[in-house]
Amino acid sequence: MSNNxxxxxxxxxxxxxxxxxxxxxxxxxxxxxxxxxxxTFGLVGESGSGKSTTGRTIIRLYDATAGEVLFDGENVHGKxxxxxxxxxxxxxxxxxxxxxASLNPRMTVADIIAEGIDIHGLAKNKEDxxxxxxxxxxxxxxNREHASRYPHEFSGGQRQRIGIARALAVEPEFIIADEPIxxxxxxxxxxxxxxxxxxxxxxxLTYLFIAHDLSMVKYISDRIGVMYHGxxxxxxxxxELYEHPIHPYTKSLLSAIPLPDPDYERNRKRIVYDPSQHNxxxxxxxxxxxxxxxxxxxxxxxxxxxxxxxx
Numbered sequence: 001m002s003n004n005x006x007x008x009x010x011x012x013x014x015x016x017x018x019x020x021x022x023x024x025x026x027x028x029x030x031x032x033x034x035x036x037x038x039x040t041f042g043l044v045g046e047s048g049s050g051k052s053t054t055g056r057t058i059i060r061l062y063d064a065t066a067g068e069v070l071f072d073g074e075n076v077h078g079k080x081x082x083x084x085x086x087x088x089x090x091x092x093x094x095x096x097x098x099x100x101a102s103l104n105p106r107m108t109v110a111d112i113i114a115e116g117i118d119i120h121g122l123a124k125n126k127e128d129x130x131x132x133x134x135x136x137x138x139x140x141x142x143n144r145e146h147a148s149r150y151p152h153e154f155s156g157g158q159r160q161r162i163g164i165a166r167a168l169a170v171e172p173e174f175i176i177a178d179e180p181i182x183x184x185x186x187x188x189x190x191x192x193x194x195x196x197x198x199x200x201x202x203x204x205l206t207y208l209f210i211a212h213d214l215s216m217v218k219y220i221s222d223r224i225g226v227m228y229h230g231x232x233x234x235x236x237x238x239x240e241l242y243e244h245p246i247h248p249y250t251k252s253l254l255s256a257i258p259l260p261d262p263d264y265e266r267n268r269k270r271i272v273y274d275p276s277q278h279n280x281x282x283x284x285x286x287x288x289x290x291x292x293x294x295x296x297x298x299x300x301x302x303x304x305x306x307x308x309x310x311x
Contacts, residue, residue, distance in 0.1 A: 014067035042221030099159035157188035
């Protein structure tokens with residue numbers, strides 16, 4: 001990914017700490033990465049790694065404890081007028097994990113999709129509003145007859161399409177897809193991912209795609225950041241990460257991906273990640289470039305070893 005491409009999102013040393021009981025949970029601990037215009041940046045890790053919190057902090061559902069998030073060069077956090085927030089909310093949208101919980105069961109599909117259109121005053125009149133709703137339904141592979149129905153009448157895959165139509169309604173530049181396929185049947189997952197890819201191509205969208213399933217992330221992402229315990233431990237292009245995983249945690253995630261090959265599956269050895277294998281000796285590990293565009297969180301000693309092994 002060349003650096004002369006335009007940055008849309010810049011996440012700089014972001015920390016997100018939550019007070020729990022008498023202690024503090026470091027959900028995100030000093031995370032830094034950029035997302036370029038028109039790309040899909042994948043963020044992967046197991047439950048509790050901080051990936052969803054990162055997405056929610058970028059879109060301002062949480063205020064960052066420290067650090068900053070820039071959207072098109074403008075700071076997302078800090079004091080903003082209602083007009084500024086409204087403008088920002090239109091440019092950045094989110095598709096949620098659970099298509100059952102994220103749609104209001106008392107609203108018709110037309111009203112769910114048109115919510116953003118109404119808030120931002122994008123329709124000239126009622127006819128224009130319905131025209132936009134019908135267009136959006138067709139864009140996501142549904143039809144206009146669905147507009148008058150309620151969420152409970154749809155399957156999980158169809159509900160997620162309604163969620164995507166709602167996100168697209170305000171013509172955003174950037175969409176955070178927070179585990180958008182994990183609640184769906186495997187046969188439907190590929191359809192939703194293909195739809196997201198198609199929409200990106202047609203509308204020039206930029207995505208942050210959050211998931212715990214590395215195989216699907218590889219398919220949709222240009223670059224991938226791997227998260228563990230609130231930190232990004234490895235960052236590279238999708239292909240590079242799969243061909244040359246360096247951090248032991250990334251290797252453990254990759255070893256868990258099943259393949260449609262019975263012989264391979266019989267002999268597949270799952271790598272279990274043990275964080276105690278890093279002997280930092282009091283040194284704070286930092287992100288270092290091991291191969292061009294391929295960064296790993298490591299100590300000075302590990303850096304030297306990785307450079308020798310992976311050159």
